[in-house]
Amino acid sequence: MPGTAAAPDAAPIRIRGSSEGFGMARKGGWREFGGSGSVAASTARPTAGASGAGGDGTPKAQQKVRVQRTKAGKGGKLVTAITGLEIPEAEARALLKTLKATAGTGGTLKDGVIELQGDQVAPALAALEKEGFRPKQAGG
Numbered sequence: 001m002p003g004t005a006a007a008p009d010a011a012p013i014r015i016r017g018s019s020e021g022f023g024m025a026r027k028g029g030w031r032e033f034g035g036s037g038s039v040a041a042s043t044a045r046p047t048a049g050a051s052g053a054g055g056d057g058t059p060k061a062q063q064k065v066r067v068q069r070t071k072a073g074k075g076g077k078l079v080t081a082i083t084g085l086e087i088p089e090a091e092a093r094a095l096l097k098t099l100k101a102t103a104g105t106g107g108t109l110k111d112g113v114i115e116l117q118g119d120q121v122a123p124a125l126a127a128l129e130k131e132g133f134r135p136k137q138a139g140g
Contacts, residue, residue, distance in 0.1 A: 058086050060132040067124050068138040080121055082114040082128070082135070095131060102127040 064084045071078055082099075085092060089109075096114050100107045103123040107116040116124060121137055128135040 060087075061134050063133060065128060065133045065135040066138040067121055067128070067135050069119055069121060070139070077117070078119050080116040080119065080124055082116070082124060083112075083138075085112065085114065085133075098131065099124055099127050 063086050066083050068081055068083075069078055070081050080103075085095070087095070092109055092112070092114065096107055096109050099114065099116060099120075103116055103118075103120040105117045105120055107114060109115075125135050125137065
């Protein structure tokens with residue numbers, strides 16, 4: 001490296017004008033689970049029927065889907081939480097889009113739980129039944 005007089009086995013000195021910056025990582029440069037496989041595939045939960053006859057997990061009608069109103073941790077705002085869905089994230093996002101359109105409200109998918117803004121229990125129950133699930137209302 002020009003301009004540095006260091007021993008051959010010493011670590012190189014970073015110059016201020018370098019493209020790396022001061023301790024700032026490049027976008028996408030760090031991966032927790034290195035390798036050629038995707039992160040989603042390496043962190044996916046194993047399904048009970050995966051080693052059997054090619055099952056996709058629990059059928060929609062047999063999943064314990066719960067729909068409840070909650071305020072916990074939302075600054076006093078009411079949200080409708082849908083839990084117990086055992087479907088891939090892509091299907092969950094498509095279901096979220098359907099639920100948001102049916103209820104006419106906003107929503108999000110966090111850690112496998114679908115949250116809809118406001119008291120949307122009745123529209124959520126109807127939409128989930130239409131999609132083939134057997135949801136139950138939890139709580140009051």
